[in-house]
Amino acid sequence: MTKKIFSYLTAFCISAIHLVPFYLLINIAFKTTQDTSSRWVPPKYFYLQNFVDVWTQTRLDLALLNTSIITIGSVATVILVGMLASYPLARLPTRFNNFIYTLSISTLIVPALTVLVPLYKFVVDIHGINTFWAIGLVHTTFFLPTVIFLYTGFIRTIPKELDEAALIDGCNRYEIFFRIIFPLLKPVTASVIIVIMLGVWNDYRFSLFLLQRPSVQTVPLVLSQFFSQFQNNLPLAAAGSLLSMIPMTLAYLFLQRYFISGLAEGAVKG
């Protein structure tokens, strides 16, 4: 019995500690700029003006739209390219294909960020700065290793007899992929979508380099401007941060199971 109480007490303390920063953020976002009471104290009035101001004074709406476009585009492309690449790599493990596989996966250990300078130059050269397609392709490339790793691992667990049976039934090799293998990839695709969606949606490093014009900027870029712009109006910045967290938080609360197992699977990539 005392052990049970101890467990509940610990669970409560852990939860409370981990919620503190968000509790403070909410307090700040709902207070007026003139309110100098401690951030620990919730406001004693109901005040939404910060949210209204942030929405009308900045282009957060445009940033949300831009981020959604980039995220959806990148997720779709990386899944398509990754899925296609994984099938031969999983099914025809010749020496050459194994080399290609290792080459693809090794970019997981090699950090993407270190090539940012030449990458930036390359994107400038192909006139890709401030375009959605360029940032989308960059996201696609840097998430490909994870996707190829997850899909190849999964396809290897699908019995080969399935392919052979389809071959006898008259499918050609590509039909086998699209008709037999593709539908079986649904569960792993759920994790892939979540891992990449979070990565692209929250990305700051690539966007900072590749998206400089205000009209194409993403949510993290716009928020980083809030904080320099509203240095003396932090409630506004807090409201902006809170607004930007809504989409992913909602997705997390509804699809929690997939998020947690998805990231864990995505993590198991070494």
Added chain:
Amino acid sequence: MIDKHERSLSILKKNTMSDTKGRKNPIKKFLDSPSSLNLMYIPALLLFTLFIYFPITQGIKISFTNWDGYSAHYSFVGLEKYHFMFTDVKLRRVIVNTLIYGLGSTLFQNILGLTYAVFLNGKFKGKNIVKTIVYFPAIIAPLIMGYVWYFVFQYKGGALNDILIFFGKEPVDWLASGPRAVWLITFVNTFQWMGVAMVIYLAGLQAIPKDLLEAAEVDGASGFYKFIHVTIPLLMPAVTVSIVLNIIEGLKLFDVIMSMTAGGPGSASHSMSTMMYILYFSRQDAGYAAALGNLMFVMISIFGISVLRLLRRREVDL
């Protein structure tokens, strides 16, 4: 590697087809052969070549020049940038910071993640809520996470200083000291990602067969002994994954630093990534930035691969 069965199948298929259609053109023939499937990874290879391998070679080239990052003219300066890099006193601090971000966060995330996982592996109601809450920061943009904690550590009106003032102490400017800022950023990074370590360990713990632990219990092992000699060895695959992932991510740390201190005060809390950004965009020294990128590339690869090797050796098979 096509097995005999499949080969005979394809021969069978080919025979029946040649019966009906006679000779086939070579393209169709290639498309029917299993190796034509390799066409499917061409798009992926193309992307890797364009956006990773080609930039890597360009990065080496740029690091030997004095390019400013935008003009068309530059000249080769040989190893000058590397010479400068290895004699730059300020950079030493940046490298040490990077190591603290990488190794420090890894250490804390894994110790805390494992502790939480062991706790949540017990039986009590509401443990899923705890899991949801601890994991939540992992879905927030690291940049925003930094801002959220900035409200805690801020000098004027910061939540932490409010507590100090409440207890009659002098407020502290937490982020004004470089070394302290580095540890606070490490803490924030730990706070954000420890939930992922926790989930990986929780999955690892749940995969340990119950009968092994029961057998140890029958042999009279204490709880602590069981943990060290049964649980930990069986958890090594999870440890490997979690540590390698954390080291690579930690050494690359960028967003949180930008939002909490932007590398300041001075350049005291820069990591190599944020330093690269400043060198390229503010100081317009692309050659130096590229050289730093190459150093980081080598450093992270060495750390990642050697830690992976070291840990893999400690994994046991069931």
